[in-house]
Amino acid sequence: MSQNFRLKNIGLINRDKKISFKFNGKSYFGYEGDTLASALLANGVHLIGRSFKYHRPRGFFGSGVDEPYAIVQLFRNGESVANIKTTEQELFEDLEATSVNCWPNVNFDIGAINNFLKIFLPAGFYYKTFMWPKSFWHKVYEPFIRKAAGFGVASIKHDQERYEHRYEYCDLLITGSGPSGLASAYAAAKNGARVILAEDKPRFGGTLLTSEVNIGNQTGKEWAENITAELKKMPNVIVKNRSQVFGYYDHNMLVMSERISDHLSKTKKYSPKERLWYIRAKEVVISSGSIERPLVFGNNDTPGVMLSSAAKEYLKVYGVLVGKKPLIFTNNDSGYETAIEFKKNGVEPIILDTRKNPKSEIIDEAKNLNINIKFSYVVVAAKGYKKVKSAEIAKISEDKKELGVVENINCDCICVSGFWTPTIHLASQSGNKTIFNKDIDAFVSGQAKQEETTIGAANGTFTLEETLKDSFNTGYELSKKITSNDNKTPTPAVVEKKSTKHDKFWCVPLPKGKNYKRFLDFQNDVAVSDIEIALKEGYRSIEHVKRYTTLGMATDQGKTSNLNGLQLVSNIENKIVPEVGHTTFRPPYTPVTIGAIVGREVGKHSKPTRKSPIHSWHENNNAVFVDAGAWLRPRYYKQGNETLFEASKREAKNVRKNVGVCDVTTLGKIDIKGPDAAELLNRVYTNAWLKLPVGKARYGVMLREDGIVMDDGTTTRISETHYHMTTTTAQAANILSHLEYYLQIVWPELNVNVVSTTEQWAGAAIAGPKSRNLLQKLFPKIDVSKEGLPFMGYIEGELYGIRARIFRISFSGELAYEVNVESDNGNYMWEKIIETGKEFEIQPYGTEALSTLRIEMGHVAGSELDGRTIPYDNSLEGMLSKKKDFIGKRSLNRKAYVAEDRQKVVGVIPLDKKTSIPEGSHLVKDAKAKLPNPKLGYISASCWSVEYDNPFSLAIIKDGKNMIGQKLFAMSPLKNKTIPVEIVSSHYVDPKGERVRS
Amino acid sequence: MLHIRCPHCGMRSQNEFAYGGDASVKRPELNKEISDLEWDNFVYLRKSLRGKHLELWQHISGCRQWFKVQRDTSTHEIFKTIKANEDI
Structure with missing residues (x-):
């Protein structure tokens, strides 16, 4: 197709390189350097899509970021992107685009019937109409509106492109490369400042590319090209095109999105599609120009x-x-x-x-x-x-x-x-108040709240001479402030044609007898009459008018419509524009892709994965993993076609019968050293610590100041002034901060150092009646007998040539030990334990078996210590020292905490001894009571007891100590289950704790 | 994102720090008899100031030191940062 609207000897496009593309299935061509908009216009195509509400035909209105109409669905390299502005999209070979918001096609759109019904679709139509009847909303109205609403279609495919984040620091960030941006960048760079110059378009120069002016002895365009070329060569300057600074945040942090590959048919190898820059600038120069009204x-x-x-x-x-x-x-x-x-x-x-x-x-x-x-x-x-x-x-x-x-x-x-509206979005995002400038009938930035300066057209200065003078000066002054250099670049002479005052008139009255639609917001079909209706109905605040009429919303964010909307409201209200005010400018200035915001933090990179040094062994032995915070822990080791239930039962049974080994590396570990270490423990734990002998471990409970249980674990005295603390996996980081807080802020007089050693030690829990026999084989040189290493004892030994710490502690309730070695030796230790344990029928066990073992023993863990329970609730009241003070102690005599019928942990068994009780089920007295049925308590953890071969659960229930023997119902509306149950003691297995001491 | 001067490490971005609440709160001494009201004030009651606020932050991804920041809660302006044992 010939380009009837292309001129021969003018333009900055490369006529030597033709580019073919498709729009709505039809083939066209343009040139390198075209946007999709300019290429379509060259081909005489003016009909791009249909409008949002009335489906009226839509063409092109602007030539850049302000474009309200001409948006398309773009197809590139097998991907589809919605809401692309044709005025910003550069042409590339084989580009394909289609119209949006029209069906069956842009030339004949059934939705256009709305245009003829528009009398029925005034402002607030949706609010008024679709409110009633209520049941119609999700069945009738919503699907209809969803189908009719919106522009593009989001791709449901996984985005294969790569997006990057980059952090940068500079003296001056300059947002826009028009005359003011180039001049200030040049003056600052020449004075030794580190400058970033950002331009959202592909070409630098802004209005200099289109205006008939001379700077020095060059045309404006030549001057812009030469300055840009010089800036690009300077080592202290970063010059970026296709880069939009879209957000101004606290402490001079600005965010810029660089579209690296959007103008190419395909992203280059090893290149990201987009890069998001976090820029911390000492000074910001806002040279974003203005947009025509x-x-x-x-x-x-x-x-x-x-x-x-x-x-x-x-x-x-x-x-x-x-x-x-x-x-x-x-x-x-x-x-x-x-x-x-x-x-x-x-x-x-x-x-x-x-x-x-x-x-x-x-x-x-x-x-x-x-x-x-x-x-x-x-x-x-x-x-x-x-x-x-x-x-x-x-x-x-x-x-x-x-x-x-x-x-x-x-x-x-x-x-x-x-006339012209200064682009003050960034200045406003910075926190500045805006001032209405009557000379230009538009808002400009008031006093700067952060380290920023607005110059040029963005500041309402519309003559080139004044702009260059200001900009050279701003670049010089700001750079001098930062670098203390004093190289002033002279401002070149300017030749430009003088203009005269504009007319304040902007809205043409309707001729008698006609009711033409006069549109303010082209993207959202908001007409003068809609604003009039909103005001008639009592909306006064401009923020309310915006939301009621949708003026200034959607992808263009009212870049061409906001000010006219304000003028209209002020005319009708007989106010002046500054009294009406304007809606808040919020980032982003222009749409930013989710990909750019997320960057590399997708999939496996969304958070770090922590693996124990024994991880590869688990993998090689059919472990099925579970997320435990950032850690991956074996949930169970699958044998043959076993289910989770079968495998965990087998593993737990083997611990009760023979011996099992569990990877407990993930447990939080904190090394505590110093002459006052014992005193610190005595204050943070609820029980007494001063008399713990060297070589002994003790179980401890920590509270928050409000008396709620924070964490539990064992701490071992390695030497007189050295302790090894363990925390739960989940709380490890919090507990370290907690200790640091008390040591640095509350009790700085304590001479203690704490440091996390979680990743320094690999841990294996060896549990079961045969664990001592195994230990003897592993450590033949040391005495691990009942007397040599008693319950809660600690000893150091050598395991096949490596140094090891042995703790006699138990979570499973069995005779058990925990062996720690330096992380690098973790896998070696594990292999030796498995190898040596073969004759004792050792099996590894995962977190599921671990849970089973602790639940049937009645040991509380994360599901009971959930940030809502006090020591009594967990039957830990025996852990509270009466003789000394500790964190949270003063809270424990609160009325509710000492109530006679205070909640307490109990055991729960289904009467049929077959039906597992879903975790989270509510315990009620009468299953058929009228709703809301009073809740007595809830199931916190459930397992299949391997000791008794029936389901067993823990629950926290009101008046727990008097509930033992009661028959209640466990109800789970979620699982639709009602199970008759009996309340029993939480210590279901070995209530006297004989096994751990055996 | 705030830019905070750790008194030990220098200027760093906010994502290296954790907020730690009002720095003017003093924990009652251990073993001291105090009324329910006093304890309640210490545990639960905090002023939600608009304006200058002296608060604790911890440089968790750096030196792990707790320190004090004087910040305007409405503008985020930071006037001063000092070590934990210093007073404004």
């Missing part, structure tokens, strides 16, 4: 109506005419610049200027070029459905209230300019 008139959303600056950019950067019979509708001099460009390229524009008799150098130039200019004229309405075909225009009275006779004028596009 639309003028509002009838059917101003018709394809072919677009910003005059966009039309100019398509012409000068891409060599594309957006129309051959352009109508320029303007309230300021910017429209003239666009008209002049059309004229110079052989197209006859007509200018409608809302002003009566403005005079300036630019207007004079247009007059000299014999451009047809109509002063005090407005566009009343665009005509045409899928593309502008003509316009209704009229003279407007001096007070801008009366329209003259409506005339029809032929045109194929309407380029509008309603």
Whole structure:
């Protein structure tokens, strides 16, 4: 297809390289350097999609990040991405895109019927209509709205692309490479500052690429290219294009997304698709420029109506005419610049200027070029459905209230300019108040809250001369402050045409008898009438008006609509704009992909995986793993076709009958050293510690200051001033911080050091009646007899040539030991234990068997010490010293804690001795009682008792000590089970604890 | 993300630190008889200030030291950071 709208000798595209692409299944071509938007326009394609609510035809409105309409579903290298702005998407070979929000196709869209029913779809329609009847919501309304709503379709495929995060520090971060950005970057870099210059477009230079100015003896474009080239060569400067600084956070942290591969057919090998930069800048220069405002008139959303600056950019950067019979509708001099460009390229524009008799150098130039200019004229309405075909225009009275006779004028596009809105998003995100500047009818940034400076058009400075002066100076001053260097770069002379004041008029009144839709927000179909309804219904706050009408929402976030919306509200309310205020600017400034935000932290990289040094042995022996915090622990070792239930029963039985070995490396370990170590333990544990002899371990319970049990574990006295503390796997990090807090903040007088040694030691628990026989074989040189190593004893030994610590402690309730060796020797130790244990029929056991063993013994663990229970609840009241103070002790005499009917841990057995009770089941007296059925307690842990071969559970139940022998019901509405049960003692097996002491 | 000066290690990003609450809270001495009200105040009651707040932070991914930060709770401005044994 020929490119009827492409000019020959103008533009920055590479005409030597043709690129073919498809839009809605049809093949086209463009050139290297095109955006999808410019390539489509070159081919005369103006119909891109359908609007959100009324499914009205949509074309192009802008030329960059501000684009409200022209978004597509993009297909690249087998992936599909939603809501891509055609004005930002660069063309690559074999690009494919389709329209969104239309069915069956963009030319004939059934949803467009909404357009003719629009009288029924005013602001708040959804709120009012779909509230009733309630049952209709999820069956009728929601599926319908979901189908009709939204633009693109999210891909359900796993994203194969790689995204990176990078942290960077700099003296100056400069956001935007227009004249102000380039000038300040150059001045600062020349003065020795470390500078990052970020530009969201592929090309540097901003408006210098399209405006007719001279800087020094170069054109604006040449100057921009030369400065950029020089900056790129400097070692203290990072220059980034395709990079949008989208968020300004605390302490001068800004986040930038760099689109590394979006302009390529395929991401290069070893390259990420996008990179997210976290930049901590000493100073930030906000040079983000400004966005042209639309003028509002009838059917101003018709394809072919677009910003005059966009039309100019398509012409000068891409060599594309957006129309051959352009109508320029303007309230300021910017429209003239666009008209002049059309004229110079052989197209006859007509200018409608809302002003009566403005005079300036630019207007004079247009007059000299014999451009047809109509002063005090407005566009009343665009005509045409899928593309502008003509316009209704009229003279407007001096007070801008009366329209003259409506005339029809032929045109194929309407380029509008309603003056300029500074892009203050980043300045506002920084925390700055905004100030309404009456001279430009827009908000600018107030006093900087962080280390930032807004310059150029972003600060409402619209002449190049002033902008360059300010920017060179800002770059110099800020860099001097940081580097103390004093190399000042002189500001070059500027030649530019002077412009005159804009007209405050922006919204054309309706002619009598017509009710054309006049749109404010093009993406969300919010018209003037919708704002009027919202105000009529009593919405006053601009934040409420926004949410009721959806003005300024969605992917463009109202970049072209916000200010006109505010002006309308203030006109109707007879207020001035600053009184109405504006909605809050929040990051991100422009949509950021989830991939970029997540970076590498996906799948296995989302959190570190901690593995014990014995992990590979477990893997080789059919272990099935379970997550325990970041750790992977063997849950059970599968033999043949065993289920979890069968395997854990086998493993637990073997511990009770022979001997088992369990990897307990994950247990938290803290080394405690110092003359006051015993005193520290005495204060953090509830029981007494001062008299624990060297070579002995003791079980301890820690409380929080509010009396709730925090953790439990054993601590062993290795020497007079050296202790080895163990914590539960889950609490290891918290307990270390807890000890450090008390040592550094509360009792700094204690001379103690604590350090985590969790990863320094590998641990194996050897448990079962034959464990002593095994230990004797493992440590033939030391006495591990009942007398030599009594219960809670500690001894050091040598295991096949390596140093080992042996603790006689037990979690399973059996005769048991824990052997620790340095981590590097962990696997060796394990293999020796398994090898030596063969004759005692040793089997490894996992966490599931471990749980079974502790539950039937009535040992409390994480499911009982859940941050809601006190020592009494866990039958740990015997652990509370009466003679000394400890953390949390003062809380234990609270009324509720000493209540007669206080909850307590008990055992629970189903009456049929067959039905397992689901964890979390509620215990109730009467299974058939009316709801809400009073709950007496809950099941905290369940197992299949291998000792008695029937189900057994632990529960925490009100008045637990008087409940033994009661018959209740365990109810699980979740599992739909009601099980008659009997309450028994929590110490189900070996209640006297004879085995551990044997 | 805040930028916090650890008095021992220097300027670091917030993700190296853990917040530790009001630094002005003093734990009652051990073995001291105190009223329920006093204890209750210590365990549960904290002021939720808007403005300058002296608070504890721990440099958990660094030197593991607890230290004090004077911060504005509404603007996040950090005025001063000092060691645990220093007073503002």
